[in-house]
Amino acid sequence: MIKSVMIIGGYGKVGGNIARQLIQSTDLQTLIAGRHLAKAQMFCQQIGANAFPVKIDVENQKSYETLLQADLVIMCIDQKHTNLVQYCLKHDIHYMDITADFVFLKQVEQLKPMARQSSVVLSVGFAPGLSNLLAKQLKKSMKIVEELHITILLGLGELHGVGAIQWLVDQMNQSYSIKKNGITQTVKNFTGKKTTYFNRLGKRSSYLFNFSDQHTLQRKMPNSKVHTYLTFDVEWVNRMLAVLHRLNITSLLQYKWVKHGLIKVVQGWQNFSSGSDICAIKVEALNKDNNQVNEVNQVWYANNEAMITASVTSLVVQKMIQSPLPVGIHHLDELFCLDDLFQ
Template sequence: MTDRVLILGGRGRIGSNVMQDLIAHTQVQITITGRHRTSETAFSPQVQFLTLDLADRDGLRDAIASHNLVIHCAGPFLYRDASVLETCIEMGVNYLDVSDNRAFIHKAFPYHEAAAAAGVTAIINTGVFPGISNSMVRQAVEQLDQPETIHLSYGVAGSGGAGVTVMRTTFLGLTEPFEAWINNQWRQVKPYSDRETVHFPQPYGKVGVYWFDIPETVTLVNSFPVKTVITKFGSIPDIYNHLTWITAHLFPADWLRKPENIEYLSQLSYRMTQFSDRISGIGIAIRAQVTGYQAGKPVTVISTLVHENTAAAAGACTGSIAQFILAGQLSKPGIWSVEQALTTELFEQAMQRRNIQIYSQTTPLT
């Protein structure tokens, strides 16, 4: 029987890259959804289009019922509830998403027991960050006897090839302070604060990065016995960092919280990146540094990744996890973050098959 995959938001930048990965690596039948059909949309023989608004609960239920895996790519996830996940659990259909928001994961995790009882494997945050980044941390943690500090840094060139939705997510992340796990306690951190310079592999080199609220800030604390988790993000070119810092620190908070102002900033930024992308590219650099003890001695494990297309990297991770679930290689009923569900062995297989290289180095600390 042919596997059938439903990609909600499959016409967006991330969703379309997930679709392309599945076409390249599987023979599944794919249904992508959008609120409106456009005449210029062209599909491969593996793909069909379904007009669907997620607010149409009956239509959503019917769509899920005819598939055996749902991949939720319709963000921004701050505005999403867990209705898609809940429906998948009710109907016994496995679930993935590319969520990237702390509020959403707090909506999803309470369904863990229900998913486990229904035999539904549901994995959230499966893109690139979160997603590949989580697995890079797990890979590093497993090299240590006692991990203590996780320090994740991201540099994204221009738009990252991910469209205006990611711009909305970035500006929404500037509206409120958030809690970070520092020295075994939760402390409030202001977004886009505490700049530091990180050395990424070429072609990026030195990049300024700042505190940013992403799901790894929470899930890695639950997954590994560490004292501190630091998550920092920066843009390339650096001018965007300075503009974002001004937005986060000098704009009135009440003004920034208004949806219409978030939309204005998002559209303006996206138009700017349409020009700068030609110079900066749309790639991503990830640096995962895990410090701890190995054979009783302090060491640090640093893993790095560079990819020329941020959205394509996200699609590769989500697509690979979907492939493992469909092939029966990954079955873990319940609600899980990537690092809790995907073994390092499977992660390394996925990256190798997709020609994504991760470099790792372990260095003694003195």
């Protein structure tokens, strides 16, 4: 039975929204955790009597004993290793993660033998998460799916959290592997332009991006081509980033001072952006039959991507309270369908 939940990064943008929703919708003791105890204390004072501050540093294993206060840990920051996940599994603590970093998720998947009494849920949030569920639902409407395209649209008018900005900037100069024309190829983030039409916004230039959903879905669809693209609501920004890539200017992001400077610029620029807080996921499934291209698609629109990630997480926690989830390590779409969470 889950009586207490610890949200690591709980005073951040996404973690704070998760905490607020859980306090409103459950009776769980909510532990707001992070490296800065003063920030956790201040946040707890804002959100209610059932929130308690906890200090923990994911890089310091000596601080992991505080995890024993929780029945469930929700991780809202990116990690470089699985030490904390292993500690949770060793002590039969349930674990949930919102990261979009597939390299880290693969490392967690290797811990399956350690999951004796714990339920681990990965790919929880907007993308991955909601994107996986939309793809799963769309697949049911087409018997054979040769290509599956997922386009993630983010609004530049939303005040994104530092962690989200840092992850996007970190990825901008990185390469990854995808399946193209039956062959595994290496591609660079924000290349491979595709034009995606959103009926509320019009056409947007979208580019390949290393969200983890395409990798987990590809394993379930070995004979299909599965790609995830990223675009922003302000079209000139999409085109500008593509030009910077072609000119190889993004290679400067290998220098920490350049990367940190860009993160600061993006944080400040959000206050003056002409964009909105809209976000969307468009999933398109295609096949060819008798030289004819058949396509079905589905679009999910919302406002405030951080809030949607928090909502998905909160709903999964409520499901865990109502009924225990299977022991083991699972991605969200392996446990739920879209209608299970959003009726």
